[in-house]
Amino acid sequence: MATSFVDAPRIEKSRTSPTPEREAPREEQREPARDGGALLELSYELRDFDCYPLSPLLRSGSPRLYEQCKTVITRTREYTERHLRGRVEAWDLEVARDHAFVPWAAIDGALDYGFLSLNVPAVFGGFHGGPLAACVFAEELSAMDAGIYVIYGAHALAWSLILASLDTRVIARVGREIASGEKQGRPVLLALAHTEPSGGSDVEDTHDIQNARFGSRYEKVDGGYLVDARKVFISNGSIARYNVLTAIGDPKRPLQTMRGFLIRQDCTGFSLGRIERKLGQRLSTAAEVICDSVFVSEEDSFDLGNSGRTVDTTLSLSRGPVGAMATGIIRGTLERTLAYLSHKHAEGHLLHEEQWVRLALADMLGALQAARGVYMDAALASEFWGLGKLLDVLPSILPEFLSDSPALDGVLGHRAVVARGRSLYESLVGDERLERLVAHASLAKFTCGDSAVRVAMTAMEILGEDANDPRWGVEKCMRDAKLAQIFEGTNQINRLHVARGFLRSRTRAAR
Amino acid sequence: MDAEQALVGATLRAFCDKHVESAWQHLDSPDTPLFEPLWEGLAEMGVTGLGLPEALGGLALEPRAHFDILHALGAACPALGFALISHVHSVSLLCAAARNELPPRLERVIADGRFALVGSPLDRVPEPRFEVRMNGRISVTGATRAAIPYADWLVIPMQAESRLRLCVLRPDGGAVRFRSQASGHGLRLVPFGELLLDDATVLEDCVFDWPTDARFARFADGLLAALMTGMLSQLMQIAAGYAVERFQGGKLIHEHDAVQQLLGPIELSRRCLGAIAESTLALAKPGDGGASAFGVELLRRSGLDAIQVLGGYGYMEEYRVERTLRDANTLETFWIHSAQRQRAIARQYCAELSE
Numbered sequence: 001m002a003t004s005f006v007d008a009p010r011i012e013k014s015r016t017s018p019t020p021e022r023e024a025p026r027e028e029q030r031e032p033a034r035d036g037g038a039l040l041e042l043s044y045e046l047r048d049f050d051c052y053p054l055s056p057l058l059r060s061g062s063p064r065l066y067e068q069c070k071t072v073i074t075r076t077r078e079y080t081e082r083h084l085r086g087r088v089e090a091w092d093l094e095v096a097r098d099h100a101f102v103p104w105a106a107i108d109g110a111l112d113y114g115f116l117s118l119n120v121p122a123v124f125g126g127f128h129g130g131p132l133a134a135c136v137f138a139e140e141l142s143a144m145d146a147g148i149y150v151i152y153g154a155h156a157l158a159w160s161l162i163l164a165s166l167d168t169r170v171i172a173r174v175g176r177e178i179a180s181g182e183k184q185g186r187p188v189l190l191a192l193a194h195t196e197p198s199g200g201s202d203v204e205d206t207h208d209i210q211n212a213r214f215g216s217r218y219e220k221v222d223g224g225y226l227v228d229a230r231k232v233f234i235s236n237g238s239i240a241r242y243n244v245l246t247a248i249g250d251p252k253r254p255l256q257t258m259r260g261f262l263i264r265q266d267c268t269g270f271s272l273g274r275i276e277r278k279l280g281q282r283l284s285t286a287a288e289v290i291c292d293s294v295f296v297s298e299e300d301s302f303d304l305g306n307s308g309r310t311v312d313t314t315l316s317l318s319r320g321p322v323g324a325m326a327t328g329i330i331r332g333t334l335e336r337t338l339a340y341l342s343h344k345h346a347e348g349h350l351l352h353e354e355q356w357v358r359l360a361l362a363d364m365l366g367a368l369q370a371a372r373g374v375y376m377d378a379a380l381a382s383e384f385w386g387l388g389k390l391l392d393v394l395p396s397i398l399p400e401f402l403s404d405s406p407a408l409d410g411v412l413g414h415r416a417v418v419a420r421g422r423s424l425y426e427s428l429v430g431d432e433r434l435e436r437l438v439a440h441a442s443l444a445k446f447t448c449g450d451s452a453v454r455v456a457m458t459a460m461e462i463l464g465e466d467a468n469d470p471r472w473g474v475e476k477c478m479r480d481a482k483l484a485q486i487f488e489g490t491n492q493i494n495r496l497h498v499a500r501g502f503l504r505s506r507t508r509a510a511r
Numbered sequence: 512m513d514a515e516q517a518l519v520g521a522t523l524r525a526f527c528d529k530h531v532e533s534a535w536q537h538l539d540s541p542d543t544p545l546f547e548p549l550w551e552g553l554a555e556m557g558v559t560g561l562g563l564p565e566a567l568g569g570l571a572l573e574p575r576a577h578f579d580i581l582h583a584l585g586a587a588c589p590a591l592g593f594a595l596i597s598h599v600h601s602v603s604l605l606c607a608a609a610r611n612e613l614p615p616r617l618e619r620v621i622a623d624g625r626f627a628l629v630g631s632p633l634d635r636v637p638e639p640r641f642e643v644r645m646n647g648r649i650s651v652t653g654a655t656r657a658a659i660p661y662a663d664w665l666v667i668p669m670q671a672e673s674r675l676r677l678c679v680l681r682p683d684g685g686a687v688r689f690r691s692q693a694s695g696h697g698l699r700l701v702p703f704g705e706l707l708l709d710d711a712t713v714l715e716d717c718v719f720d721w722p723t724d725a726r727f728a729r730f731a732d733g734l735l736a737a738l739m740t741g742m743l744s745q746l747m748q749i750a751a752g753y754a755v756e757r758f759q760g761g762k763l764i765h766e767h768d769a770v771q772q773l774l775g776p777i778e779l780s781r782r783c784l785g786a787i788a789e790s791t792l793a794l795a796k797p798g799d800g801g802a803s804a805f806g807v808e809l810l811r812r813s814g815l816d817a818i819q820v821l822g823g824y825g826y827m828e829e830y831r832v833e834r835t836l837r838d839a840n841t842l843e844t845f846w847i848h849s850a851q852r853q854r855a856i857a858r859q860y861c862a863e864l865s866e
Contacts, residue, residue: 093695195823202760211761233823279818279826279833347638356850453815460696460844465656467844468703470695478840479696482818482833483826490822492769 046368047331049073049136053373054380065383068129069136075113076140083109088145088283089473095282100275102239103283106148107187115141115152116187117179119159121391123398124172125179130391131317131382135324135375142328143335146480147283149325151189154235154284157318157488158190158244164313164387165260166421167302169413174242174262181241191236193229193245193263193289204315204489205497206255206308214254216247216291218261224297227261230273230290233487237287238272240265245291246304258307262300269294280479305422309434315497316386316437319488320378323444326452326484327371333452333477334364337459340472351462360462364455371448378437378444386437389428390421439501442494449484449491456481516572519556520579526552527587538588539834540693541702546661549591550625558595560622562602564611568622574792578737578785585741586748589838590700592738594627594660600731601626601666607727608677608719617679617717620664627662629655629706631846632731633800636675636723641708643671649713651678657706658698658845659689665706668721675721678713686711697837698845729791729798735846736788736802739810742835743781749832750774750817753824764820773816780809799859803842804852810839 045051049070050059059066083106095101110116119134120126127133134156141149159178162170174190181188194203196215202208216229229247237243242262249257263270273288304310338361341352351357382388402408411417429437456478460467463474470476485491530552531538537545553559558580563569572580584592602621606613613621630637641653651669659665665680665687682689691704751774754765764770784806791802814836818825825832843849 198758205760208760213758233827277828279828279837356854457811457840460840461848461850463844464848465845468694468696468841469656469692475696475840479837482815482836485815485819486822486826490819492767492773492819496769 046365052136052376053369054376058380065130065132068133072118072129072133072137073140076115076137079110079113079115080141080144084144084148088148089470089476092145092147092282092476093470099277099282100238100285102285103148106283107151107189108185110152111182111185111187114182116155116182116189117175118152119156119163120175120179121171121394121398122400123394123403124175125183125403126175128391128395130379130388131320131386132376132379132388134317134321135379138321138324139328139331139372139375142325142480143332144328145283145332146325146329146477146483147281149328150235150281150284153321153325154192155190155240156321157314158192158236158240158242160314160317161192161194161244161246161260161304161310162190162302164310164317165302165304166310166418166425167305168418168421169409170260170262170302172409172412177241188242189236189240191234191240191243191289193231193234193237193243195231195233197230197232202493204311205493206311207500209254209311212254214248214251216245217251218247218249218259218296218301220249221295224295225259225261225301227263227291227294227296229294230288232273232288233276233286234289235284235286235487237289238275238285243270243289245289255307255311258304260302260304261296262302263289263291263294263296267291267294267296279482280476281483305418306426309426309431312434312438313387313429315489316382316434316441319438319441319445319494320375320382322484322488323371323375323378323441323446323448326445326448326481327368327375329452329477329481329484330364330368330371330448330455333456333459333474333481334361334368336473336477337361337364337462340463340466340474344466357462360458364458367451367455371451374447375444378440381437381440385433386429387425390425435501437501439498442489442497442501445488446485446491446494446498449481452481452484453478516576517579519558519570519572519576520583522556523553523558523580523583526556527583531587531591535588535831536829538590539699539828541691541700543661546591546594546700549588550594550661553591553595554623559598559625560602561595562599562606563622564606566611567606567613567618574733574789574794577734577792578740578789581734581737581788582741582744582785585738585743586745587741588700589738589742589835589842590660590698592741593658593698593701593842596632596731596734596738597627597658597660598625598662599734600632600727601628601664603727603730604628604677604722605666605679605719607722607724614716616714624664625660625662626664626666627657627659629657629659629665629667631848633728633735633803633846633852635725635728635798636721637668639668639670639675641667641669643669643676643713644710645671649715649718650710651680651708651713652710654705654707656703657689658701658703659691659706660701667708671718675723677719677721679717680708680711680713682706684711685709694841696844697834697839697841699837703845725798726794727798728800729794732798732800732802733788733792735842736784736791736806739803739806739839739842740781740785740788742810742839743777743784743813746813746817746832746835747774747777747781749830750777750820750825753821753830770820773820777813777816780813784809799856800847800852801856803847804849804856807839807843807847807849811836811843814839 117126118129122128178188198213202212218225218227245261248254269292271290276286344351560569640655641651688707691702694703757764787802817832
């Protein structure tokens with residue numbers, strides 16, 4: 001049994017080749033490379049964290065983060081090699097036949113690795129990974145399959161909203177449930193149910209939400225709330241233990257009255273609508289989630305504090321990993337293309353010897369390193385200037401030995417503690433800084449997303465008529481990449497956030 | 512264009528509205544029962560005879576009518592257009608190769624049979640992938656990826672005695688095998704797969720010199736560009752239709768600069784490619800595949816942008832634009848190879864300049 005992140009020993013650099021020879025689909029391509037040529041693959045260094053941009057600086061500046069990233073990468077790679085390699089393409093085809101297919105074997109297989117509790121604070125039993133750990137995990141897993149990653153990415157997104165609410169009662173409760181469930185072999189998956197049929201990018205925008213058509217409502221009743229909502233495209237919506245659903249109390253004051261609700265699949269009035277048939281990322285299901293006068297107890301609801309800050313904090317945490325996911329798709333595309341080129345001959349020579357192919361490969365490698373640079377930049381900004389800063393000081397406020405203390409829940413559920421946590425966060429991360437963090441994350445999101453689409457389309461051109469063959473996996477990378485330009489706010493909205501976040505700061509500096 | 516010619520396009524559009532639109536959701540995997548009546552419908556309208564000389568019962572149509580036909584198919588079902596181009600090009604090449612004097616076995620089927628080209632119709636001089644042996648009989652061995660849209664005759668380029676030949680074969684029997692595999696990407700109605708010829712016998716009267724006349728590749732280039740113009744029309748119609756109904760941030764999304772920047776280039780692409788397709792069909796452009804090479808880049812870009820306009824809805828199969836993007840990618844990778852054609856155009860230009 002694999003050890004979890006929490007128990008993971010210090011990682012020694014493996015000297016074995018990280019890319020086992022891929023099984024070539026056809027006889028013609030199984031012939032050995034001529035000219036004494038070896039298998040073409042991404043060099044060891046480019047898959048090693050030491051060669052990621054900023055990594056050498058991190059090693060000397062923050063050894064804890066450096067080691068955390070190496071641990072995450074190693075464990076994730078072990079998982080992908082053991083549980084996913086050679087299977088994801090077949091599962092992808094299975095979804096084409098049955099679009100409600102869920103790769104439970106992959107989800108169950110991951111329980112030993114602690115992915116669900118990756119970002120849960122150690123005091124609640126998690127790995128205590130911050131934004132950077134979330135990003136390197138996203139790249140590593142998405143290099144194998146972005147759809148599988150989105151199962152964990154959607155879970156982490158919902159967890160980010162809970163974390164950003166700084167409602168310590170709910171954080172403790174849900175965090176513990178995730179971590180303990182994982183240790184007991186029972187996945188406690190979350191989904192964030194926020195997107196609405198008539199509201200997408202605008203309901204994620206603290207400026208646009210005032211004018212958005214936010215239809216999900218709650219009404220205060222004795223002992224809790226009645227929730228009426230219809231949410232669409234909810235990743236994990238059909239399989240999550242909790243749909244973390246947002247609704248508003250007053251349509252004229254959406255931000256001020258927004259609350260979060262933990263909705264179980266077995267709640268009376270809860271139902272699933274359509275399960276979507278998607279272009280790509282098919283191993284993550286997207287469902288329509290409907291609440292028809294669902295009663296939610298006080299205990300299962302949480303206020304979002306200053307909702308604008310909560311939404312922005314969530315975006316600052318979630319968009320970087322989407323950029324990292326796109327980077328993983330770039331790497332996965334590159335690795336699959338190299339596997340193809342290792343065997344492919346054209347007119348008596350290896351195809352990769354042609355200049356146009358080498359030019360294209362160089363562009364893809366450049367895109368990979370550039371994308372890594374921007375997502376790591378966003379993640380480090382969150383680590384050092386954002387919520388990561390709060391997580392960093394958390395062990396000194398709540399050391400791990402307190403986790404079993406019976407008094408802890410009472411303390412964490414106290415309003416004064418929640419208020420203190422929020423004011424501490426506001427003092428650490430002001431509004432202007434938060435806007436900058438969103439801009440950093442948005443920059444990573446759209447830059448990496450656009451690159452991933454470009455790289456995947458280039459790879460399809462290299463494969464030519466073989467690109468249609470699903471066994472090579474390159475056409476899947478193209479289908480997967482497109483979603484990176486859409487979810488977590490379209491890239492157009494993300495560009496506007498970048499302009500808003502960076503241009504305003506420049507004006508102030510000029511004064 | 513006279514009224515009779517215009518009627519062909521109008522009839523085909525009506526046919527697509529009635530028969531293709533109602534079934535479009537199902538036309539995304541190989542499906543003979545669905546394909547057959549659609550093809551029969553095209554045949555009844557005479558559209559499958561586009562590549563036939565008039566003497567053999569073909570239609571004499573003006574470029575604009577050719578454009579209308581492929582445009583309508585591009586908007587309704589690009590995979591059907593793909594099958595038609597493959598068939599039309601095969602028939603054109605075959606008739607030209609035989610100098611319109613087909614052997615009886617082919618003359619009997621040329622009007623009603625379904626032909627498919629193994630290779631790209633844009634290649635004036637295709638690279639043969641099969642080895643021909645002549646030991647008292649002509650036999651062929653080799654393998655290649657191919658798209659065979661329900662054809663009962665294959666037109667295959669092969670090399671024999673240092674000359675490029677055109678062979679006609681039936682895709683059945685033990686020596687000619689087609690291992691069909693659903694396309695992982697676009698044009699899924701068309702069976703893709705691996706064509707294996709294992710010492711397959713080719714009848715002597717079914718082997719011809721390959722006609723290298725540039726007009727065939729040029730005609731295919733024009734048809735393909737017209738098909739892609741239809742696909743662009745479809746994209747624009749869906750994306751703009753969505754943009755005038757969908758609110759975002761308190762206003763209709765077509766009022767946002769961000770959406771105008773996506774829709775404008777799609778419409779501009781549609782107009783440009785339409786003009787290029789028509790002039791190519793009118794034989795005013797060289798037969799180097801340039802229209803398709805240019806067009807597919809516009810189309811792929813537009814496919815991505817149309818999905819972007821629809822946001823999450825665009826990513827879902829139900830809204831159709833994702834299929835157009837997949838179809839465009841498969842056209843590019845299977846037939847067009849845009850970057851390679853552009854390099855070839857550069858080589859040709861520089862060679863002429865050097866002379």
